[in-house]
Amino acid sequence: MADMKELARLMGELEDQLVVCMRCGLCQSVCPLFAETGRESDVARGKLALLDGLVQQLFKDPKGVNERLTKCLLCGSCAANCPSGVRVLDIFIKARAIIAGYMGLSPLKKTIFRGMLARPAVFNSLMEWGSKLQRVFIKPVDDMLGTSCGRFLPPLGERHFKALAAVPFHGSVSRMNTKGGASGIKVGLFVGCLVDKIFPDIGKAVLEALDHHQVDVFLPEELGCCGIPALSGGDLEAFTKLVRHNLRRFISQPFDYLITPCATCTATIKKVWPMMADGLNSHERSCVESVAARTFDVSQFFVDKLGVARMGQSPFGETVLVTYHDPCHLKKSLGVAAQPRTLLEANPRCSFKEMAEADRCCGCGGSFNLQHYEISAAIGRRKRDNILQSGCQTVATSCPACMLQITDILSKAGDRISVRHVIEIYAESLHTQVKPC
Numbered sequence: 001m002a003d004m005k006e007l008a009r010l011m012g013e014l015e016d017q018l019v020v021c022m023r024c025g026l027c028q029s030v031c032p033l034f035a036e037t038g039r040e041s042d043v044a045r046g047k048l049a050l051l052d053g054l055v056q057q058l059f060k061d062p063k064g065v066n067e068r069l070t071k072c073l074l075c076g077s078c079a080a081n082c083p084s085g086v087r088v089l090d091i092f093i094k095a096r097a098i099i100a101g102y103m104g105l106s107p108l109k110k111t112i113f114r115g116m117l118a119r120p121a122v123f124n125s126l127m128e129w130g131s132k133l134q135r136v137f138i139k140p141v142d143d144m145l146g147t148s149c150g151r152f153l154p155p156l157g158e159r160h161f162k163a164l165a166a167v168p169f170h171g172s173v174s175r176m177n178t179k180g181g182a183s184g185i186k187v188g189l190f191v192g193c194l195v196d197k198i199f200p201d202i203g204k205a206v207l208e209a210l211d212h213h214q215v216d217v218f219l220p221e222e223l224g225c226c227g228i229p230a231l232s233g234g235d236l237e238a239f240t241k242l243v244r245h246n247l248r249r250f251i252s253q254p255f256d257y258l259i260t261p262c263a264t265c266t267a268t269i270k271k272v273w274p275m276m277a278d279g280l281n282s283h284e285r286s287c288v289e290s291v292a293a294r295t296f297d298v299s300q301f302f303v304d305k306l307g308v309a310r311m312g313q314s315p316f317g318e319t320v321l322v323t324y325h326d327p328c329h330l331k332k333s334l335g336v337a338a339q340p341r342t343l344l345e346a347n348p349r350c351s352f353k354e355m356a357e358a359d360r361c362c363g364c365g366g367s368f369n370l371q372h373y374e375i376s377a378a379i380g381r382r383k384r385d386n387i388l389q390s391g392c393q394t395v396a397t398s399c400p401a402c403m404l405q406i407t408d409i410l411s412k413a414g415d416r417i418s419v420r421h422v423i424e425i426y427a428e429s430l431h432t433q434v435k436p437c
Contacts, residue, residue: 023049028043032363035379036378042071043078044082047092069092072092076333093272097231097235105235113230113233113235114237118238118245120224137152145411164198176219186256188250189219190223190258190269191260195261220250223249224246261398264366273291297334302423308343311346323355323396324344325362325395346426357382361383362379362402363376363383363405383409384415397419403421
């Protein structure tokens with residue numbers, strides 16, 4: 001059971017924010033979940049109405065409240081389009097922490113969040129063992145997309161997924177602290193769990209691009225998760241522990257900016273860490289604010305801070321047609337949309353074409369995909385349709401979680417379209433020097 005004073009404080013913040021909602025219902029038109037189910041309880045307005053009487057509802061039906069709150073992608077579409085400026089994501093995250101604090105976490109969540117995720121050394125070891133043993137339980141299904149499926153359906157179901165990397169990113173680059181780059185800029189690098197354990201090539205592409213621009217890199221040893229899976233699951237204790245763990249590593253060396261190739265990690269560090277920092281001491285809160293203010297998405301850093309620009313017509317003849325999917329946490333939460341496209345067009349071998357509804361949620365939503373896979377897949381199929389209509393050969397994005405979702409949907413449909421991170425495509429352009437227009 002969480003500390004009741006902390007729950008009371010969160011409840012007070014919740015009540016202050018709830019009064020802003022006018023119940024206009026505009027969130028219905030942009031909610032991808034409501035588009036699939038048509039249920040008022042699945043849209044932000046319905047959930048906010050439920051939370052308005054949270055104290056009473058907690059005693060009457062805590063499980064019901066929890067089920068309705070967790071049936072949300074946390075994509076931020078409602079908040080981004082709210083005329084009243086209701087901070088819906090802040091409200092839902094705090095409400096989940098309140099309910100989990102009141103009800104207590106299930107043994108499974110305690111094991112995952114506190115026993116594994118909040119203990120990075122243990123988590124890394126378990127994932128490394130998992131990468132060695134996974135062949136017993138999975139089998140390849142698509143060589144182009146690199147997907148697998150479960151040999152025995154439960155608990156993976158019908159998913160097509162990327163297997164754990166044979167060597168995680170931290171297995172090849174455990175730490176780094178370079179000096180003397182001509183740019184005069186030093187960045188802290190936060191790779192994130194999915195890049196580390198499933199997409200290590202993304203991390204390598206980031207380092208390649210930074211090296212090309214002569215940017216110094218500080219990569220601390222044994223970084224942990226950004227904490228958003230634990231917080232989304234209501235575990236404020238594990239979240240706070242992870243924030244402290246990562247802070248201790250990053251404040252040990254000076255750097256100008258913190259960059260990450262994961263849209264969710266970027267939004268979490270920049271917005272969620274400060275929002276949920278009241279449980280930290282004054283020094284820790286100050287460090288959180290300092291780190292958050294200097295946190296950038298990787299494409300935002302290369303375009304806004306290093307001046308990477310679009311290139312002219314390719315001298316190489318044939319180009320690859322690429323489209324782009326906007327991760328919700330990047331565009332809706334942080335307003336970063338132009339920079340990834342600029343980075344794609346900095347590769348002269350790429351021809352960029354915008355897809356329809358590029359910023360519509362792909363349906364992943366982290367744990368939502370695990371709990372409500374059928375709805376998640378249905379939302380994903382709409383994204384697949386838009387990708388196909390673009391005629392692209394490659395779909396790029398800036399979030400490894402979105403990459404997993406889009407890869408699953410394309411692989412199950414047998415589509416021969418590659419899924420890549422923007423920084424991978426940009427790094428390839430550095431192999432040949434071409435002057436910008």
